[in-house]
Amino acid sequence: xxxxxxxxxxxxxxxxxxLCVLGEVDLSIHAAQWTCVVGPNGAGxxxxxxxxxxLLPSTGELLVQGQDLRMLAAKDRAKMMxxxxxQEQGSDDLSVQDVVMLGRLPHQSSWAGxxxxxxxxxxxxxxxxxxxxxxxxxxxxxxxxxxxxxLLGRALAVQAPMLLMDEPIANVDLPNQSDxxxxxxxxxxxxxTVVSVLHDLNLAMRADHVVLMHxxxxxxxxxxxxxxxxxxxxxxxxxxxxxxRVADQWVVLPI
Amino acid sequence: MNKIPAAQLAAWLVALxxxxxxxxxxxxxxxxxxxxxxxxxxxQDIRLPRTLGAWLAGALLGLAGALAQGxxxxxxxxxxxxxxxxxxxxxxxxxxxxxIWGSASFADMSEAMQWAMRLGLTGMAFVGxxxxxxxxxxxxxxxxxxxxxxxxxxxxxxxxxxxxxxLTLISPQTLPAMQSFLLGNTSMLSGQACVLMAVVxxxxxxxxxxxxxxxxxxxxxxxxAQSLGLRVLPLRIVLLAVMGxxxxxxxxxxxLIAFVGLVAPHLVRARFTGRSASLxxxxxxxxxxxxxxxxxxxxxxxxxxxxxxxxxxxxxxxGYLLWRIHSSQIAGSSx
Amino acid sequence: MKALPKLGGLDDTQLEALVRLKPDVVLLAKSARxxxxxxxxxxxxxxxEPQTPADVKRVLQTVAIVLQLPDAQAQAEQxxxxxQLQVGQAQSRIPLQAINASVYFEASTGGYAAGEVSFIxxxxxxxxxxxxxxxxxxxxxxxxPEFVVRANPQLIVLAQPMATNLAQRPGWSGIAAIKNKxxxxxxxxxxxxxxxxxxxxxxxxxxxxDCVLRSFAP
Numbered sequence: 001x002x003x004x005x006x007x008x009x010x011x012x013x014x015x016x017x018x019l020c021v022l023g024e025v026d027l028s029i030h031a032a033q034w035t036c037v038v039g040p041n042g043a044g045x046x047x048x049x050x051x052x053x054x055l056l057p058s059t060g061e062l063l064v065q066g067q068d069l070r071m072l073a074a075k076d077r078a079k080m081m082x083x084x085x086x087q088e089q090g091s092d093d094l095s096v097q098d099v100v101m102l103g104r105l106p107h108q109s110s111w112a113g114x115x116x117x118x119x120x121x122x123x124x125x126x127x128x129x130x131x132x133x134x135x136x137x138x139x140x141x142x143x144x145x146x147x148x149x150x151l152l153g154r155a156l157a158v159q160a161p162m163l164l165m166d167e168p169i170a171n172v173d174l175p176n177q178s179d180x181x182x183x184x185x186x187x188x189x190x191x192x193t194v195v196s197v198l199h200d201l202n203l204a205m206r207a208d209h210v211v212l213m214h215x216x217x218x219x220x221x222x223x224x225x226x227x228x229x230x231x232x233x234x235x236x237x238x239x240x241x242x243x244x245r246v247a248d249q250w251v252v253l254p255i
Numbered sequence: 256m257n258k259i260p261a262a263q264l265a266a267w268l269v270a271l272x273x274x275x276x277x278x279x280x281x282x283x284x285x286x287x288x289x290x291x292x293x294x295x296x297x298x299q300d301i302r303l304p305r306t307l308g309a310w311l312a313g314a315l316l317g318l319a320g321a322l323a324q325g326x327x328x329x330x331x332x333x334x335x336x337x338x339x340x341x342x343x344x345x346x347x348x349x350x351x352x353x354x355i356w357g358s359a360s361f362a363d364m365s366e367a368m369q370w371a372m373r374l375g376l377t378g379m380a381f382v383g384x385x386x387x388x389x390x391x392x393x394x395x396x397x398x399x400x401x402x403x404x405x406x407x408x409x410x411x412x413x414x415x416x417x418x419x420x421x422l423t424l425i426s427p428q429t430l431p432a433m434q435s436f437l438l439g440n441t442s443m444l445s446g447q448a449c450v451l452m453a454v455v456x457x458x459x460x461x462x463x464x465x466x467x468x469x470x471x472x473x474x475x476x477x478x479x480a481q482s483l484g485l486r487v488l489p490l491r492i493v494l495l496a497v498m499g500x501x502x503x504x505x506x507x508x509x510x511l512i513a514f515v516g517l518v519a520p521h522l523v524r525a526r527f528t529g530r531s532a533s534l535x536x537x538x539x540x541x542x543x544x545x546x547x548x549x550x551x552x553x554x555x556x557x558x559x560x561x562x563x564x565x566x567x568x569x570x571x572x573x574g575y576l577l578w579r580i581h582s583s584q585i586a587g588s589s590x
Numbered sequence: 591m592k593a594l595p596k597l598g599g600l601d602d603t604q605l606e607a608l609v610r611l612k613p614d615v616v617l618l619a620k621s622a623r624x625x626x627x628x629x630x631x632x633x634x635x636x637x638x639e640p641q642t643p644a645d646v647k648r649v650l651q652t653v654a655i656v657l658q659l660p661d662a663q664a665q666a667e668q669x670x671x672x673x674q675l676q677v678g679q680a681q682s683r684i685p686l687q688a689i690n691a692s693v694y695f696e697a698s699t700g701g702y703a704a705g706e707v708s709f710i711x712x713x714x715x716x717x718x719x720x721x722x723x724x725x726x727x728x729x730x731x732x733x734x735p736e737f738v739v740r741a742n743p744q745l746i747v748l749a750q751p752m753a754t755n756l757a758q759r760p761g762w763s764g765i766a767a768i769k770n771k772x773x774x775x776x777x778x779x780x781x782x783x784x785x786x787x788x789x790x791x792x793x794x795x796x797x798x799x800d801c802v803l804r805s806f807a808p
Contacts, residue, residue: 074484074485075484077484078482078483081482083478084479085476093524093528094474094528099475102471102472102474102483103483105484113532154475283734283736284736284740297740299761300760300761301760301761304760305760375754375755431699431700432700435702442701442734443735443760444760445758559727561701561732
């Protein structure tokens with residue numbers, strides 16, 4: 001069966017001034033699967049993600065659900081792709097409920113505020129992410145893990161078929177990381193396409209697909225089991241890592 | 256502090272406004288008089304427009320302050336950030352200087368000077384404020400980078416301030432009048448001024464309400480705001496323009512009043528969190544209450560002499576901020 | 591006195607130019623910041639700041655002595671008498687209906703009125719006019735416009751820049767002075783003489799009396 005692609009990019013390029021930070025990336029993201037973008041610092045992972053989300057000006061073809069991303073109205077694009085940024089700062093005085101409600105913005109008109117549907121959606125996500133007991137608290141009163149869940153809730157409230165996340169679990173402890181992995185699994189089972197940038201290679205190797213970036217170029221796009229991927233990883237990380245199979249998972253360790 | 260819903264806070268602020276305005280109607284050159292005699296022309300012609308005008312100017316400044324703090328993501332932002340204060344001062348300085356030189360003959364003056372004379376102090380202050388904001392936007396080459404905007408605003412403020420000082424140096428007789436403008440003054444507000452401010456307030460509040468989702472989105476960062484479908488650049492321009500219009504209108508009518516725009520949103524946020532749209536309206540109401548109260552005190556404390564209302568807002572506003580800093584230092588480490 | 595070089599405005603005297611002129615003595619106001627500097631340079635200074643007509647008399651005598659005029663006392667007295675004559679002439683020009691008329695003198699935009707104890711207030715008093723601002727409010731109080739409306743002055747005196755739209759000030763159209771068109775408007779050059787007259791107080795008195803005569807003409 002021919003795989004469906006949620007997003008396809010051809011010769012995607014991003015320039016910052018005269019510097020080329022992303023060069024001619026050809027990429028097809030599988031629908032309803034989790035793809036993880038990895039690479040050393042400065043490889044262009046965030047740039048790629050932002051370009052895919054339409055948050056950075058880029059050249060080259062970019063199709064989302066078959067439509068030209070650049071031709072879409074801002075709100076339409078917003079309903080198709082939800083974004084969770086790196087170290088997103090919620091305003092400290094916003095409550096969890098307020099933050100999650102902000103995710104409904106693409107569905108609201110300028111005049112009206114939130115309607116019953118929005119409120120119901122927010123409630124659903126709060127429950128799913130176990131935040132209901134915290135909904136009145138402001139972000140500053142939460143732990144790192146709870147805060148991350150709230151911001152994730154905001155992104156999920158958009159109800160977009162595609163979710164792009166940039167380092168979503170950077171400061172989060174292991175139990176919360178485990179929860180996050182569960183959430184991603186559930187999302188893909190419900191037909192949401194997830195693309196994340198992770199610097200933690202161990203977590204990244206749990207994805208359905210891995211995209212390896214290096215110096216602004218795409219090195220390889222493969223499944224975690226693919227030996228070509230392992231070879232590429234070794235090369236890109238200057239042979240300072242080893243890859244092992246432990247307890248039915250790929251584990252990447254520094255030498 | 257416990258938070259209360261928007262509607263409740265709004266009701267409180269409206270009640271406070273009415274009380275403050277009531278007091279304003281009872282305060283005049285004889286100090287506080289209990290009871291208002293509506294038939295008294297002094298009450299009708301002087302106190303009513305003045306009290307109402309103070310509220311409207313305060314509301315404009317409160318709205319502008321909330322917009323400034325939302326657009327720049329900075330709790331210390333105030334409506335005068337983009338140089339509108341120095342622009343207005345320069346406009347007034349030019350008008351005052353021309354008034355002195357132009358005593359010769361209206362017909363002798365150049366076209367520009369004639370326009371300035373026609374506009375009068377109010378018009379020139381308004382034009383000056385706007386010109387300064389435009390200059391800042393030009394200098395910052397658009398609204399994309401908030402840091403550049405802020406820096407440009409500082410530069411414009413300093414340069415225009417220097418030109419203003421130069422003008423007052425050349426015509427030192429304008430000094431007392433300049434001082435009166437710089438310290439704020441509601442004594443000459445007319446019914447017309449009130450109508451003008453009311454129209455501008457409704458217009459600005461309406462536009463702010465409609466475009467307030469940008470402020471909500473910006474609370475999560477620019478990228479996120481964009482990802483939520485907000486067209487950050489054009490919306491920012493509109494809200495900056497609204498902020499400029501509200502500030503320029505208030506400053507033209509009442510001179511430079513310190514701290515109202517800065518403090519009103521803070522006071523609101525102490526008791527309310529939620530949508531930016533509500534925050535904007537509540538800040539506006541709060542600004543109205545603040546300025547009306549300050550004006551009543553300015554008129555009543557030393558009747559029949561008047562304290563400049565800007566001095567009172569400075570003292571009260573500055574005092575409140577000091578208290579906030581002090582109490583947050585105490586509470587600071589426990590989180 | 592022949593023409594003198596102009597060395598600056600209110601408080602920014604050009605020090606170099608001043609020293610180059612090698613003055614025998616420098617006369618200035620008490621509040622000038624340059625006093626310390628000049629004394630440091632060894633230039634004799636004399637601080638004079640007449641706030642009342644009595645001050646003016648003393649200042650004239652002091653200046654006469656400093657100028658080392660022969661018979662300084664008499665010379666000063668002569669100039670003083672000249673001033674008094676001007677004031678007397680001004681007083682005589684005030685028509686009967688204007689005696690004791692209430693007057694409001696606006697010294698500066700923003701409602702700064704000249705009270706009885708100010709220089710110009712004293713001149714107005716000498717001319718037989720009653721100031722609506724009582725003594726206890728000081729020299730230049732900032733008045734609530736209501737006060738002026740209540741006091742209902744019969745004559746208003748101010749400089750050109752403040753006079754625009756006077757009648758449009760809220761509540762002011764009913765004031766007697768405005769209704770009867772008894773408003774004395776002075777172009778800025780003359781207004782300067784009025785607010786800071788010093789030895790020109792005779793001139794100031796005459797400017798005002800001329801206007802009063804015109805305003806109260808039947």
